[in-house]
Amino acid sequence: MTAVLDIKMNERRKDEGIVLTEEQKRRRRARSLAIALSLGALVLLFYIVTVVKLGPGILSRPL
Amino acid sequence: MSLISEGAGQRRLIEQGLIEPSLAGVGDYLALMKPRVMSLVVFTALVGLAIAPVHVHPVIGFTALLCIAVGAGASGALNMWYDADIDAKMTRTARRPIPAGRVLPGEALAFGLTLSVFAVVVLGLLVNLVAAGLLAFTIFFYAVVYTMWLKRSTPQNIVIGGAAGAFPPVIGWAAATGSISLEPCLLFLIIFFWTPPHFWALSLYRTEDYARAGIPMLPVVAGDAATRRQILLYTLVLVPLGLAPWALGYAGVLYGVTALVTGAIMLILAIQVRAERRPAERASRHLFAFSILYLFLLFAVLLAERGWGGLIGRVAA
Numbered sequence: 001m002t003a004v005l006d007i008k009m010n011e012r013r014k015d016e017g018i019v020l021t022e023e024q025k026r027r028r029r030a031r032s033l034a035i036a037l038s039l040g041a042l043v044l045l046f047y048i049v050t051v052v053k054l055g056p057g058i059l060s061r062p063l
Numbered sequence: 064m065s066l067i068s069e070g071a072g073q074r075r076l077i078e079q080g081l082i083e084p085s086l087a088g089v090g091d092y093l094a095l096m097k098p099r100v101m102s103l104v105v106f107t108a109l110v111g112l113a114i115a116p117v118h119v120h121p122v123i124g125f126t127a128l129l130c131i132a133v134g135a136g137a138s139g140a141l142n143m144w145y146d147a148d149i150d151a152k153m154t155r156t157a158r159r160p161i162p163a164g165r166v167l168p169g170e171a172l173a174f175g176l177t178l179s180v181f182a183v184v185v186l187g188l189l190v191n192l193v194a195a196g197l198l199a200f201t202i203f204f205y206a207v208v209y210t211m212w213l214k215r216s217t218p219q220n221i222v223i224g225g226a227a228g229a230f231p232p233v234i235g236w237a238a239a240t241g242s243i244s245l246e247p248c249l250l251f252l253i254i255f256f257w258t259p260p261h262f263w264a265l266s267l268y269r270t271e272d273y274a275r276a277g278i279p280m281l282p283v284v285a286g287d288a289a290t291r292r293q294i295l296l297y298t299l300v301l302v303p304l305g306l307a308p309w310a311l312g313y314a315g316v317l318y319g320v321t322a323l324v325t326g327a328i329m330l331i332l333a334i335q336v337r338a339e340r341r342p343a344e345r346a347s348r349h350l351f352a353f354s355i356l357y358l359f360l361l362f363a364v365l366l367a368e369r370g371w372g373g374l375i376g377r378v379a380a
Contacts, residue, residue: 024085030088031089034089045129049126
């Protein structure tokens, strides 16, 4: 009976894949946040540099 | 090994319970970028950018420095990925994120490659292609030529590899002007000839560490006396090179006096190192510490005198 339960538990664990601990989840969240902030900063950088490069001509577009 | 196969391999090891899923924090990733080396790279690049004889918009200048900093950080991460085995054997580097087990090697490789691509592409798109090309070459030179090839195969590793550390002011100048001229090449040569006395002074009192890790640093391969002689020879080339910007009219009197005084101190310390014998290491430690100040002072005075058309000098006056 115990052996059957063990096998079932192992199969269930396999189905669940890698299970992270709370600490691992917290670190992953921090890494994800850092990536999000970096990408946001990159978008902002591209926006600002585009404005700087186009200069005053940014608003004078041909009709 | 490809990133995909390395990632799949790591997943298998995690599933088998042989390694834990990553516990790497944001700080560990910052440590992979070697922030202290990065700060020197940013500073020398800033000098190259600021002394260029053209006006650079502050946003473009900031973007260039950001890309150079990220590129330097990427090189550091790739270096730590490849050198994790020898880092674990040396006391100076054993606490780095990979040997300490805080970052998985595959994570460091992916991080380094991603940052390299981003730094070069963004620099090319937002600043100019010459600077981007030089940055790409510098990352390649540090990560592949120095780390993967020279470091473990020749005692000339830091001499040739030093070129990677000497490129930032040239990249800074290229970011401003879109070209290269004699001035940034002089700055390149100063850092290039500064690197051997700086690192050999360190390796003189870390010889056992390098020997244990199997790195053929000059004191390990050629011995103590030969290294001390080489330090003096390179310093004899470095000091006149430090004076060259003033002698050629690229820098003013303040720079000339600074280069003369600090160069004389460098030379005295190198002579003391030459006269010293193991196990004494006082002179080597002094030279290592002063060499950092020497390079910083040369570039700081140049920045003050010539930066943004002499703006800092005028404000100070």
